[in-house]
Amino acid sequence: MVDLTLEIRKTAKELLEKGEAKVVLGWEKGNFPYSTTPVFIDKPEDTERLIWDEYCINNLALYMLDYKHLDGKVGIFVKGCDSRGINRLVQDKQLDREKVILIGLSCPGMKDEKKAKELGPNADIPMAQKCQDCRYPDPVVYDVFLGEKQNKKVPEKIDTSDVEEMETKSPDEKYRFFTTNYEKCLRCYACRNVCPACNCKECIFDQTATGWLAKANNVSNNMFFALTRAMHVGGRCIECGECERVCSVNIPIMLLNKKIIKDINFLFGDYDAGLETEERLPLGGYDYTDPEEFM
Amino acid sequence: MKYAYFPGCSLSSTGIEYDLSTRETARVLGIDLWEIPEWNCCGASSGHLTDHLLSLALPARNMAIAEEAGLDVAIPCAACYARSKNTELAVCNSAEMRQEIEEVIERKYEGKAKARALLDIIANDIQAEVIKEKVHKELKGIKAACYYGCLLVRPLAVGFDDPEDPQSMDNLVKSLGGETVDWAYKTECCGASCPTTVPETGKKMLERIFESAKNAGANCLVTACPMCLNNLDMRQGQVEKTYSKKYDMPVFYFTELTGLAFGVEPTKLGLNKHFVDAMGLVNEVLKADGRRETA
Amino acid sequence: MKRVGVFICHCGTNIGGVVDCPKVAEIAKDYPGVVYSVDNKYMCSEPGQELIKKAIKEQNLDRVVVASCSPRMHEPTFRRCVENAGMNAYFMEMANIREHCSWVHASEKDKATEKACDLVKMAVAKAIMNKPLQKATIPVTDRALVIGGGIAGIQAALDLANAGHVVDIVEKEPSIGGKMAQIDKTFPTLDCSACILTPKMVDASSHPNINLITYSEVEKVEGFVGNFDVTIRKKARSVDMSVCTGCGVCMSKCPSKVDSEFEMLLSKRKAIYTPFPQAIPNKPVIDRDNCTYFKTGKCGICQKVCTLGAIDYTQEDEFVVTRYGAIVISTGFEQFDHSVYGEYGYGKYPDVITGMHFERLINASGPTMGKIKRPSDGKVPKNVVFIKCVGSRDVAKGKSYCSKTCCMYTAKHATLVTEKIEDSNVYIFYMDVRTGGKGYEEFYNRTREKYDAQYIRGRVSKVFKQGDKLIVRGEDTLLSQAVEIEADMVVLATAMVPQADASKLAQKIGIGYDKDHFFTEAHPKLAPVETHTQGVYLAGACQGPKDIPESVAQASAAAAKACGLLSKSEMLTEPIISVVNESICVGCGLCVPICPYKAIDLKTISERDHGKTIERLVADVNGGLCQGCGACTVACRSGALDLKHFTDQQILAEVNALCL
């Protein structure tokens, strides 16, 4: 893995010193060798804390929501998936493209931190599943680019083998699989809080007076939460897999999101979220020639 | 091209010439006819007058044997074709009827083996060029009134040609070099059993057919149904006596004409077995300058 | 908690015969919020409504639930009723326990009663969540559009124009007049069709308030009642209407001849033509498909001979967008394509023709100058056979309905044949003779007795040629014997069907149509000329088979309805529209492209946020444009957009009530 840490620090320092950016957003080492945490640097001397290693897996895009009304620019380091997250926020009018300086980094694929925790520091840690399937290692949008682009040979279509495998199961088996998983859900909403597609001002799950989602933490309401969020991010999910990564009870959330992506591709034509910011979202429009199954 | 062959009772008795000419025509055209072993009577009109299930089960057994051999069934006689087609449609359209029938005939019949009228196969499946190319002796002098009768093209689900103005037999005769006339009684009933049971009505119906064919300038009638041929051929003399008219119109099976045109020896086709002497017209055709001598 | 009054209607025995209304009223008492529950024989009657008003006052009710028939029928009635008692009209909710319950579960009384209770429970739950709504006002443009320039369109336009409103008539053909212009005489008075039509056409063309837009079609219709923005495609006529005086020199000189559609292809017209002599506007049109100039680039004679230089080959289709307050649709009918009836030999035998062909043959300005001649050899026919119900009343191959007018115009044809051809014989095969208008039965009797037309009750099985005669074989069911007639000419009375593109036009305007593509009226008995789309009215055969008197009556009715709308410069609109909760809206803008009426756009608002004044985008719904479909509310993930009277919470309340 090319060591760009020095370059990152230099670039961040320049931005802050020249005052081009009020704050720079990157990664710094966490308490364990396999963990990194996002860091907000607003003083040039603190740029030393920035690092670039195989564990910079966090998607930084969503933190931009906190800076919506900052009068000044924000520098942010973006991998492939992060850049798609930025496009999503711009498309949803939650981020003004001019107020952010994107520093692109080609991503070699990050390690699986959970496996690292299990196998201990010196074992051979496998790459995270989502990075193995990654189709956009190079950022799709950036202002500055550090290092070279890999132009790696990437799979043409999203891998939905796990979804297809699940589809073959009987209704009761599928139901048991999802309810046993979502029975564990604590409704901590970490998955929602990290997701670049979930950028509402006040999420319906927080508006308890509406009667949509009851407070009770049982399977039925957890499933309501899971299915509703899956439909809400339908056509918006950039397959960054952060929801699954941050889930404290390891629920395979991407199985739901990938199912919807697979169906959107099948029903309305291939669509990758976050590649541009002008086109209409799949669920934001319709086509006369959509498949007809309700006659 | 291989078909299961269902001759039916008429073709083994009064309509023997239809069977002879069919086998000869098939031989020339390279159609392999595999006679259904121990085929049973299709029940014809007496079948469906007594009991609906009986009328469906009788042909079903023949169709089941054909289906086991994986063959569609070529059926010369219009009545047998109509009964078999009804069975096939009944089986395809309703699962309970199929189950009832299978119980009676103690065999499986899913409706995959299709009932095909022999005229449909020869006139429509086989291209006109193939027929023309096989013609050894053009039917010069034949001015045929093609008579389809009431069963072959009706009802719409069973018929394979336009119920009001069928053309398949006309086209076939034309490709054999003969001429056909446009007349109004193509699909009017020949009286079926009336000429025997209610002679004054039956004879009136026959007289109208002969009259119309005569007016249209035809010198012979061509049909694809043994019952029609019987009435038109056997009773022509009685009708002439009753209405003191002179028609002297030979009645052929269309397979006799194909056989003749393909150069098969007339007696092998049974052309000498007609009540109204057909040999006169046949010899006229043979004498006329044929197109080319082939083996 | 809101005080809810429940009123269960027996509707005579319609509901009471199946649903145990007193029991439902009893059970409804312990639904949450219900303080008063009673059943009554006829809720919608005067005493019934008095009962509601009295209860509102005495029990000081906040909400009213009426369990009776379909809200599509009496919602306005009960809304007015509660309004008169001082309650907001939208606090009234209905439960449909007739069409959706008693009428469809007649044999399962207790299950129907149980279902009625559930439906009442749902209505109560929703009523409790209902909010007070006031109708808003929107502007009404004082201009009407009439689509279709037949007798119905002309009559509607004249009535509207005489009431002082500006009217545009859009007509697909080069001239107005429609089917009536092709007809010779009209029943039952046998007065000449053109004589009663052309004066009206002239009135329409000379009326200051009426603009004729002929040889044009409606391309697109946007907007809504009072504000229809209609795009009209004015097809290129290749003739400058302002210059042309209609002298007709170009028509006489034009070399290429074409079968005239107006004359039912029985005679020819030129490539540059007016459909018929009395055409209005009496200015020709170039049929570009058959004009040699447009096909090969040669010719151009019409341009040379035109002294005024009115011919302009370079004309293009022109699109005009105008705003209208009301639309009257009078697109009329077409003849049923009866080629499915091979047995009648139509198309094979030239002497088998339809009623409209016959009209052109007997018409003085027709191809045979009014003499009835056989299209095949021009001879005058002696035996003429008429076959009725060709396509009508035939579920198997044709239309299931009766076309209403054929009995009368066939009787008229029979009379005219007997009048025009001495010692001619007329045979009419019929199933029934339907003479439902004024003077119709007497006309039919005269045809039979004075003009001794032979009415044979039975169907025709086959028509075939023998020599130069046509043998018509049928059955006389009264004598129960087969019948054979040697005819010289056979006339088929074909069914009336709507225009081929009727369903497309309906979709453009947003109105319903039935399985035969006739436009659907708001209510078959109580609102025959209105449609479910406010501001769109129907007149004439486009709504269903009818004859001239009925079409004219409907035209005036539609005009009256439109006048009612156009007489006011403003009108009240349904307050069921979307509304944005700006505190929740994040301004993502996904709802904007959803709205078919473009009623939503984003606006910037400024607000205090942590001590700073910031500006941000929020969605903004234009109440005038929004028609209340609610598609945007589902697209809004955070639920900032909600549809009044069908809010998320109201619907959720109904769902919850159904199951607890």
Add this chain to the structure above:
Amino acid sequence: MSVNEVQQNKEVEQNWEPKILVFACTWCTYAGADLTGLSRLQYPPNIRILKVPCSGRVNPQFVIKAFQKGVDGVLVAGCHPGDCHYTSGNYFTRRRFLLMRRLMEYIGMEPQRFQNRWISAAEAPKFQQVITEMTEEIRTLGPNRKLRDDQW
């Protein structure tokens, strides 16, 4: 909260009757249901019709909420594409519910329990047929336990 009993008890409780919620758009399906009544075409009394202005108003979340509340089947019915009174409402319905049906089937909900059909105001016989068929299908499936919120 222990894992609540998810295995469906196949033997049907004796007096269980399927309860089906139908979202019907006012202009077409609701009017079609009215016409079914007008023509006295009988059908099983298991459905409860909830009127919405347009099928485009039906939020997939209502469907999940209905199953939570113990409904045995949900039908979302509206105008045929092209006939919508609001021109495009049902096109959105089609997109949303093409996805939603597959998602519900994916998490184990039997497809017959959640159906979508276009039924116009003139198609009374079709309304009767769809309701009768759906009721029978759900009767054979038995009561719905899935997604059910057993708190109440």
